Amino acid sequence: MVNKIGIIGCGWLGLPLAESLVNGGFEVRGTTTSKNKMAVLEEKGIQPFQISISEKEINGDIHAFLSSIEVLIINIPPKLRGKGPKESYIDKIKLLYLPIKKSDVKNIIFASSTAVYGDAKGIVTEETKPLPTTASGIQLLQCENLLKNDNELNTVIIRFGGLIGPDRHPVTMLSGRQNLSNGDAPINLIHLDDCIGIIRTIIEHKHFNDVLNAVYPEHPTKKEYYTQAAIKRGLEPPTYHSTGKNLKLIQFCKIFLINNYHFLTPLN
16 A cells, blocks of 8 residues: 655645545655745645755755655646746756656656647547647646656656636636637636545556546536636626637546546536
8 A cells, every 4th residue: 555645746736635645544745835834734744845946956855855755746837827937847847857766756646737738629538649839738748758758667647627626717817808719619627626536546546657637527618617607606707709619628538537536526
């Protein structure tokens, strides 16, 4: 049985994931870049490490963090959009890769994104060739390849759809916007609860060396979904124009998830 788990990045997903694993009886180490957050992790039963990773250096005792870890979860978002400073994500992961290789870590869960599929059309499965078009998608794919092409590591790649959950929903930014495109496109989202559930299922079944799409199996159109989501929250719905058919719908086809995971939380 897996006992010791390390989570690099205890933020929106990583912190509740760590809590869930602690409650499941696992010994969990977690990293944070904030000194103030160290106490928060400790209060939740997580062994805290203050570690920050830039494209040039790692600050903090990464070797102590990685020591005797049985499963390492890499959950660092690229942060290549927006107005803030941007760093090379692939350089960060390459830098992290060096101490991983010097450690005893062999099992890795890498949190990626369906952004690696770029502008693919129609049904998109794990067998679809990734053709990313954004900076984050391109660098995520480079990181995926770095890890999964190392035969000494057992890496499972999870390509998450758009993330929703407490205090995080796209409709808050879309509310009131007019004449948006792709109204007929299906949504490809996943709730925080199911992100955690899928990661726990992978750990409990020791399922590595695979690529998994993680997207809720129901796909209403953006127009239908975001209109209802806005009304439910008392917001002004966005308006869309039609764009035709053959738009991207992401599915998972790997037997492992089909047989072993049942989605917990609807997209409301």
